[in-house]
Amino acid sequence: MKNRFISLCFSLLVALSLTAQNFPRSDKRGNLIPDYSYCGYKASNEQIPWVDVKAFVPHIQGDATSYIQAAIDYVSSLPMDASGFRGAVQLDRGQFQIDGGLQISASGVVLRGSGSGEDGTELLGAGQDRTTLIRIGGRLDRMWTPKQAASKAVKVGDMFICVPNANKYQVDQTIMISRWATKEWIDQMDMNDFGGESSYIGWKVGDEKRPSDVEIHWERQILAISGDTLFLDAPLTCAMTTEEAFVQVQTWPGRIAQSAVENMRLTSTYDTENPKDENHRWMAIVLDNGEDLWVRRVQFRHFAGSAVFVTDHVRRVTVEDCQSFAPVSEIGGSRRYTFHTMGGQCLFQRLYAEQGFHDFGTGRLAAGPNAFVQCQADWSHHMSGAIDAWATGLLFDGFNGEGVLLSFGNRGQDNMGAGWTAANSMMWNCSAAMLANPTPPTANNWAYGAWGQMQGRFESADSFVKPQSLFYAQLAARNAATKDEVRKLMPVDTQSASNPPIDKAQRFVAAARRPAMKLVDWIDSLQVKEPLALVAQSKENTQWMKHYSAKPTAKKYSLMTLNEGVLTKDNAILSGRSQGVVWWNGSLKARYLANSSRPHITRWAPGLTGTGFTDDLNEMTDMMKATDHLITNHHYGLWYDRRRDDHERIRRMDGYVWAPFYEQPFARSGQGIAYDGLSKYDLTKWNVWYWNRLKQYADLADEKGLVLYHQHFFQHNIIEAGAHWADSPWRSANNINDMGFPEPVPYAVDKRVYMSEHFYDVSHEGRRAMYRNYIRKSLETFADNGSVIHFISEEYTGPAHFVAFWLDVIAEWEAETGKDAKVALSCTKDVQDAILADENRAKTVDIIDIKYWNPTMTGFNAPPGGVHLAPRQYGRLRSANFNVKAEVKARSMSERMYEVVSDYRQRFPEKAVLLSVGGDTWAALMGGASL
Incomplete structure (x- = not known):
């Protein structure tokens, strides 16, 4: 320990003596150029080791998810050796179909393939869901x-x-x-x-x-x-x-260390008819809650989000000798962030990416040092470099970007206020179409040896500086055992060719007869020269198969039922609190997450899991049980993109959408441009992830005794602020279908939207067909769940004829399928009473929800339906007097609540009654209310 400490103290001074001309030791405040070489597995103090095989996985046909996971779990159960390793899982050659996701959640476990080439190992992420293909990480219990x-x-x-x-x-x-x-x-x-x-x-x-x-x-x-x-x-x-x-x-007891993925190809299936398809895998590998991890010699194809995504709960990672080809997604925010880190001391070296958005970059507040050494981006759709706010100690060393911007700049509002993105960061021998290296207030950025258009501060522009790699010069100064790593760098000829002697000119001519080597070819050559040793099947390393069961036991749970007008489960009345989902606002910033984030079912933050990000639904439902929450009231998001949180109605100039995303039920078409800058929706195709998430919650609700209120529509889109309608998938400008809504939108006084008359008009054949198809999808998704109650819309104050249409579609579906959906009638009182007076349609209603009107001591406060006002607009018009006189016997509001609930229960004894408007819940319960 003492010798190591002395070495660390002097390494930076030694490294500085090796570097480029005019290289400053420190600024006037004594700030040094950081030693970036402390990145990587074990801070690059040790090379990545070879880990012995403890489980061999032969090739099989069909879904191999549980098959491979059983081998991972077996090795995870073994004791660690003196070096902290349990063993490697060696996959056979061939293609393994993965319908789910694999997880390494223990220290010292390596998942190894038999090569990343055509004759090696391929894990094919199949299906249309976004499940991360491989996640390495422990528990967040620090x-x-x-x-x-x-x-x-x-x-x-x-x-x-x-x-x-x-x-x-x-x-x-x-x-x-x-x-x-x-x-x-x-x-x-x-x-x-x-x-x-x-x-x-x-x-x-x-x-x-x-x-x-x-x-x-x-x-x-x-x-x-x-x-x-x-x-x-x-x-x-x-x-x-x-x-x-x-x-x-x-x-941090739950954090893992020394686990890895290596030597394989990871591929996602996708819809070949849609070049921007997103109904497939987004993240190939996510590293979370770990340290001293690595990913090496992995080839990636067709992922929408990231090849390797490192969260801010990770440090000391090496990602090396990997290649990413042909990503498939929209061109926009949070897509194609190919090699991305939010963590610290991460080393990305000898990596190739093409057609990405941000191919190589750091996320918000990435605590350095972080280093990208000899990485190449071709045909990128945006920039590489510092992507979000104030990443410090970032090194781009030997980066080459064809037609790419490499930036450490001030991004202003981009990424929800990224502003200054890099501090105390270095570009070293980099080449790009444009290099931006401005100096932020209170800090420095440096650039030595640069080729391309330049903005900001540069030394030795249009020149190569020595050494070739700053990272390896700094590492050599404190660790002499780096020669094997240095020789893996692709050689760069920096000698002068302006006025060569004749013999040297002839050598240049001979070299010009063939294409220059690209980094992608160099990576391939390294794997040929130094292949990872493979282990064949043996008796010793197939012990794991004894623990594998191909057919997991199906679980069955008692379901919520409606008996004599009361909702029960296991013959007990269900009770508990209700929680809604966030309608429109959100942020990935720590300040917001600490105070304002709430659970959500269909919020999507690529690569990030937890409240405020993409919720872990199992954890979310456990927390609901622990906090006495019974119900989640869910509807699709008011808008998808956080840029629209500004409530502007304008068309966005690009698809650089901001996460987290409040997902919509429909898939993008890959055609045209919607108002948020991504492609238009196709209302006949589904966002599979959205529906799978709702189904997963409903299954957990069946298991744990919870309830889902599934709102089919969301009236807030079509009334009040114009921004509500701007990005809506239903809007004609945002889909490729025949919806018949007026364009340009006739905003009232150029800012308010009154689209409700059009929206609720089902005489338009195209609109009617789209609604019918969507309603049936809602019913089909939960056909076998007992915990779901169907509602027409959050905030519904619309006309009776649209409710009648909605109920007719449900009745048609129930007659066709023999299924019985639990249907709640939740609307204004006049519409509610009109539907209940319609004997045929009243049969479809199982539950009466008192929400958009309320009893008073003289009768009812009951705004009329279908007059194109939202509930809060009614609330502002109380002076207009929506009071309806009625005979009242009650002497208090509690008695009045009891009286109203009891009246509906007596008139419709087979239907449950909910009192969602608020009031005395005990009085409502005594009157016969459910939930």
Whole structure:
């Protein structure tokens, strides 16, 4: 430990003596260029090891998900050896069909194929769902001690931090060092807002309850303690004052280490008739809640999202010698982020990507160092570099981008207020169509050796600098055993060819007779020269097959039933609280997530799992049980893209949509351009992920005694603010179908939408057909679930004829299928009573929901239906008097609630009654209400 500590202290100074001309040791404030070489598996102090095979998986036909997962689980159950490994799962040659997803959730487990070429191993992600093909990660159960402020300022490149009471810390402890953003610093950065009404996406300070939007966290191990100084295992990549720097001891029992995927091809199926299809796999490999992980020698094809996605819960990762080809998706935000990290100390080296969006990049607040060494992007649709806010200590070393922008710039509003994206970052011997390297306030960025159009600060422009790789020069200065890794870099000839002697000119001529080697070819050649040793099937490594069962036992649960007008399960009345889903707003920023995020079924944040991202539905339903929540009231999102949260009605100029996404029921067509910049919807084709998520929740609800209110429509789209209609899939401008809605939209006073008359008019044949098809899809999805109640629409104040149409479609489906859906009548009182008076249609209604009217002591507050006002618009017009006189015997509102519920129960004893408008729930229960 002592020798290692001394080596770390002096490595940066040695490295600086090896690098380019005019290379600064430090700035006037003492900030160093960071030592970027502390990235990668084991911080590049050790090479990636060979792990012995403990399970061999022979090839099989059909879905191999559970087959391979059984082998992974078997190896995961083995004890770890002295090096921290349990063993490798070796896959046979051939194509393995994966209908689900594979997960490595234990330390020391390697999933290895038999090569990434045509004659190797291919995992084919089949089906139309978005399930991540391979996830490596443990549990997010980390804990910290209270924060302690640093006692001295921190400079860029420091490998130590000073704290009071340093004797309370211990060598080998893991600490988290945080940089809090102060108002003064945000003011200096000029990131409060981006003009107009954009302050809501500007950078915000934190407090004791809420983190800042730009709070950075580094994980470091304590190597030594001297006085008040904690010496660290890697440099810090951002300067901090004592008001900004804080230290906590971190423990993380559920985090895994030393697991990997290597030596295979990962492919997603897709709809070959739609070049922008998204009903298929998005993420090939996601790394989460882990450290010292690796992915190597993997080829990726046709994924919509990422080849390798590293979350901010990961550090010390190596991704090397991988290639990504032919992604299939829309061209827009959160798609084709091919090799992407939000974590720290990640090394991406010798990687090739084509047709991506952000092929190589860092996400929000990626705590450096992070390094991209000898990576190439061809035919990219957007930029590589720092993609989101304030990634620090980022190195692009030997990057080559054909027609690509490589940027460390200020992105302003992009990505929901990314602003300044990179600090204390380096471009070294990079080539691109455009290189942007501006200097942010309060920090530095550097560029040495650059080819292309340039914007910002560059040294040795249009020249190569030595050494070829800064990363490996810095690594060699502190670790001599790097020769094997350096020779894996593709050679770059930097000698002068302007005025060569005759013999050298002849050599140049001979070399020009064949195409130059590309990185993609170099990666292939490495695998031929140095193949990973393969292990054939043997008796010892097929023990796992004894634990494999091809047919899991089907589970059956009792279902919620309607008996004599009461909803019950297991003969017990169901009770509990209700929760709705977020209608339209959201953010991936920590401040929002800490305070405003709520569970959701169909919110999509590619690569990210948890509340505010893509919810883990099993965890979500467990939490509902723990907090006495019974019901989730779900409808499709008001709009898909977070850019529309600004409530503007304008057409977006591109498809750079912002996550998280509130998904819609329909698939994109791949044709035309909708108002959000992505392709138009096809209302005859389904967003498979959306419906699968609803089905998964319904299955869990059956199992755990929960309920789903499935709202078929969402009236908020067609009334009030014009933005509500702007991106709606139903809008004619946004789909390829015949809906017959007027375009351009006739907004009232150029800002309000009144599309309800058109929307509820089912005399238009095309519109009627689309609605009917959609309603039937809603019924078919939950045909075998007992926990689902169907509603016509959230906020429904529309006319009776649309309710009649809706009920007729349901009745038709029930007659055809023999199934019995649970149908709730939830609308204004006049429409509700008219439907209940219609004997034929009343038969289809199982539940009466009192929500859009309420009893009063003189009768009812009952706004009429079909007059094109939303519930809250009615609420603002109370002076118009929607009171309906009625005979009232009750002496209090509690008695009045009882009276109303009891009246409906007595008149319609076979139907359940819900009191969703609020009031005395005990009185409602005594009156016979359900749920």
